[in-house]
Amino acid sequence: MTDSISSVLSQIRAYQSQLGQASRTGDVARGDAIQGLRGLQEPDKAGATGAPSFTETLRNAINGVSEAQAKSGELQAAFERGDPGADLARVMVASQQAQVAFRATVEVRNRMVQAYQDVMNMPL
Template sequence: MTDSITSVLSQIRAYQSQLGQATGIGGDVARSDAIQGLQGAIQAPGQAGAASGPSFSETLRGAINGVSAAQEKSGALQRAFELGEPGADLARVMVASQQSQVAFRATVEVRNRLVQAYQDVMNMPL
């Protein structure tokens, strides 16, 4: 199980680095709301008690919306490629497809972890 978790984490890091490179070169790929929301949630060490960051539910909602947007973008690029539009080449379609796939897998892994944590708490003896 730890190998699959390590694999998902490495895919997330690769996805983030691809986004960073893409925005640094041409600005073609915008950073997802999920990543921006997570960066906003990080606080400086002296601000540990500050309530200025988004709540957990807002961060989770932003991450899910980011995954949904990545899947919609991938689907739109696939349709454009199938219709033969000039701006949709195969490389862009495949990259968008892989990005949405990695984002979805990461979301499923987070969901599985939350369910497991809930089950662990519910099975604790009183």
């Protein structure tokens, strides 16, 4: 999950820098200047957009949560052993990241279950 957040942040920064360069040179940024959106806007020309499926996205998110929890556990154990590389601030930040990621995953699960129940209760 941390990798996906970092990826999104880096894309946003790249888009901001592209817009900043275009405004400094006097060029007007076009709506299709962002390459990531071009495939979404023109699916018939691009064919498959190359975006991961819902299953892959969900699997990657769950793996990210698992990795965050494992990293948090490793840092906690290192702090308990007195390892100088594991200070309290890093341990607490990793613990909070794992906790937030887990809560977000639980919320997504709850909403998916609710959506499934709503679909199953629809009259035919």
